[in-house]
Amino acid sequence: MSEPTHEQIVSALHSMPAITLAPGPRLDAEKHGALPLPPSTVWDLPGGTAWVYYGEGNRGLVRPVIFADGFNTGPSSLDFCWEIMEFGDYALISELRRRGHDVILLGFHERSASILDNSRTAQAAIHRAVAERLGDSPLAVGGFSMGGLVTRHALAKMESQGVDHETSLYFSYDSPHRGAWIPIALQAFAHYIKDLDSRFSDQINSPAARELLWRHIEKWDGTPDQSDERAAFLAEMAAVGEWPRRPRRIGVANGVADGTGSDVRAGELALEGKGLSVAGTKLYTQAPGDGELVAKLRVVTLKTNEVRTSGLPEIDGAPGGSLEGFGILADAFNALNPLLGFKTDVLIRSHCFVPAVSAVDVRDLDTDEELYASISELPYGEGGLDEYRLASRNEGHTLVTEELCTWLLDRLP
Template sequence: MKKLYILLLILTTQLTFAQIRFQNIPENAIYPESIAVETITANIAYQGYDETQAYFGQGEYEIYLDNVDGVLDKPIIVLDGFDPGDSRDIPGLYASLSFDGQNMADILRDEGFDIVILNAPLYNTGGKDIDGGGDYIQRNAMVLIAMIQQLNADKVGDNELVVLGPSMGGLIARYALSYMEDNSLDSETRLYISFDAPHRGANIPISLQYLINYFADQVGDATAQQVVDQLLNSPAAKEMLVDHLLGHLLAGSTYEQDPTKVLPLGAPGFRNEFQAELDVLGFPTNVRNVTMINGSGIGTTTGSPGITIVDTNLEIDAVTDVDVALKFTPAASQTNTVTDVTVNFFGFPINTYQTTAQSPNNTAGVDSAPGGTGSISDALGDGGGNQVLIDFINALQQDLYSFIPTMSSLAIDNPDWFATPDLNDSPFVNFYIPNENEPHVTVTAASAQFALDEIRDGVLSVGENQFSNQFILAQNPVQKSINIVIPSNTSTQNLTATVFSITGQRLMQKTWTNPSQELTWNHNLSNGIYLLKLDNGFSTQTIKMIVE
C-alpha cells in the first residue's frame, strides 16, 4: 500500500489552499493606488449553527475617495465574496471590477462617487480563529452593518449608500440590509446590486467533491485536508452548496458514500437551515433591489447532463498508474456513477472508489444548468506545476460547470434548474442577464453599463416606488402596441423609451418631443418578457413588460 500513499500524495499535495480560485481577476486589470487598510468590528455578535457561543465578526476596509472633491459624500460599498484563506486582497477586489481596459470603480470615482472595499480577512476573536472568506454569511453581514453605520456617521451630506455584492457578498448584503429593516436600524441605503449571488444555492460538482475528499482522507495529508476543512467544509460552503458531500457519507465513515443517499443533499445542519432563514428575511423593502448575473437567460446549458468530465489514465511511474473517471450528475430521474477511481500497481488494481448520483424527477443535475460558470482547472490552480495534475487537467473533456445557476442568481424558487426564468417570479426590479453563460462574477462592458446606469440614476432621483405614478404602461401584458400614459401633473419636454430583452440587448428606441399624455408605439416584438426604460432627462423608470 506504500505505492498507493505515494500516489495519492502526488495527486493531492498540489491542491494547496491558496491555489483554489472561484473568482478570477481579469487580465490587464486596473489596480488602485494604495491607501491604508482599516479594521472594523461588528457590534452585533453571531452564534453559528455548530458554535457554543456568539462571536463578533471583523472585517478590513479601504476607502478610495472620489477624484472630484476628495470628500466622502457618495459611498459605494463593494463586498468580498467566497474567499477562504483570504487569497484575494483589497486591491484584488478593486481590480476585479475591471473590463475592456477600464475599471468600473475608476469610472465612478471620476464621477464623484467614493468606493469602499470591505474584505473578509483571517482573524481571531474571543479566542477563536476565523477565516472570514469562508465564515458564516450571517456573521459577515453583522460586519457590513457596522460598516454601513460607520459610513453613515462619517459621510458628508445626506446621499444614501449603494451596496454592490458580488457572489457570496450578494448574500451578505441582502442579509444585512434585511436584518437592519427588521430591527429598525436605518441603513440609509438606496440601491442594492446583487452580482451573480447564490440566492437559491451554489454548486460544485459532487463528483469533484468526492474525489478531493477521498484523496485527502486516504492520505491524511495536512495540506489536502486543509482544502476539505477550510474550503468544502467551511461554514459558508455548507450554507450555500445545494449538494454537499457531507450529506451523502455513510454513518461512521469520512469518505464512503451511503448507497441510499444518491439524490442531491445539502450539508446537514447548515444548508436547509440557512435557506429557511434567508427566505424568512426576504429582501429589503426600502431599497431598490437589482441584479446582474453571469448565467444565460435563454437556457444555454453548461455541457449536458451526465457528460464525462474526465476519463483518463494517469501514469505515476513505471509501475503505478491510476484510472480516474468523473461525470456530471445525470438527466432527470436518472442515476449514474459520478466518481470512479482505480489505483493500479504493476497493472493490478489495489484500491477502488466509486460514488453514485441520481437527479430528481423534476430537473436534470445542476452541474450542466445555465449559470455563471466555475472552472475545474481553476479549482486545481492550473496544476500548480505538478505534472500529474497538469496531465489530469489536459485530459479534461469538460472544464466548466454551473457554479451559480441562473435560477439562483435571479432568486427564483423553481426546482427545475433548466426552466426559462419568469422574471415576474424574481424579487428584483431590474436585471442584467446575458445570452451566454459567463465566468462567475465577470464584469463585461454591458453589465458595467447596467450597474453604472443604476448607480447614476439614483443620484438624480430616488427609488422606483416614487416613480410608480410618473409613467404608466396602460396595458400590460402588451398586445399590438405599447401604450404609455404620462400623468397630467408630470412635465415632460422629451421622453425616450427603450425596450431591452431580459438579457440586456437594446431592441427598440424612440424619442418624443413635447409628447401628449398618451403615446402609442407599434412594435413587432415576439411573445415574452421585456424591460421598458423611460427617460425624461431628469429621471428614469424601468417597467417589466410582457408581450402576448
C-alpha cells in the same frame, strides 16, 4: 526511479497552493502589471477590512457604494479585488470614481466563514459609511457572488432591528440567491484526498460553502442533500424577512435569459487521471436518473471506488455563471512534478456554478424545467428583485463586463 512515497506525495501537495473552487486568475494566466491605487483610507472592521476610494473630486464620502467580496478561502485581498473589478474586461472602479461615486471594497478576514458572521462585518461597514458620509446622499450596498447574500442579510437584519441603514439601492452581481452548484464528482474527489491534503475538503465543508451549495456532501460517499447549515441559513433569512424592504433591489447575472444552456452535456467524462498515482480516476458531469455514475476515484491506493447519484437534474450545462472547477483541479495536479504521478487530462473545464434562475431569484434548481426556464418570458415580481439584467451569453461567474456594469452604474443613486 522508484515510485514516490506517501510522504513525498503529501509534502508535494502541501507545497502547492490549495485547490480552491472559486473565480479568479488561472495558474497559467498572465499577471497584470499594474498595481492597485493606494486607498484614500482603510477601515479596520470587526471581522474584516474596507478599502475606501473617494470619487473624483470628492474629499470624503459623498456618494458611497459598498461592494462586498465573494466566497473563497482565507482573507480578502486588495490585489484580488482590483484584479476582478479593474484589470479585467471593464475598469469598474475607475468608472465608478469618474462618475463621482466613492468605492468601498469590503473584505473579510475569512471568506469561507459563515455568511451570518460576515454579515456583521457588512453591518459595521454600513454604520461607518453613514457616520463618515458628507451630506445626505443615500448608500448603495451589494456585492459579488456570496457578497450579495452577505449584504442582503445585513440590510434585512438591520431593518428587523429597527436600524436605519440609509440605503436606497441594494444590488447583487451573480449572487446565488437560490443556491450555487459544485459537481458532486468534484466534491467527492475533494473528500477522497483528505488524508493526503485536507485543504480542498475543508473548503467544501466550510461554513460558507455549506450555506451556499444547493446540494452538498460531507464525505466522498455521502448522499447529496441540503446541508443543515444551509437549512439554518435559509431559516435565518426567513426570520429577517428574506429581503431588505427599504432599498430598491436589483441584480445582474452572468447567464442568459432565454434558457439556452452551455455546450456541457450530462454524463460526459470531464476529467481523467493519467499519471500512476491517479490512474483510474474519472470525473463525469452530472447525469439525471437513478444510480448515475458521476465519479470513479483512485488516488495512490490500488482500489477504485465509485460514486453514484439519483434524482439530480442536468445542472452542469444550465444557463448561468460558470466556474472552471474541473479545470482548476487539473491545472493544480499538472503543475506538480510529473514523477509524482498526478498527470490529468481535462476534457471539460467548466460547469455551471450559479444558475441564471438563482442569480435573479426566479426559480429553484430542482428540475431541468426550472433550471432551463426562459426567464425573459417570466413576469417581474416572481422573486425578490425589483429589476434585473442578464448577460447576452453564458460567461464566467462574476465576470465584470461593460454590458452588465453600465446597466448597474446607471441605477446607482
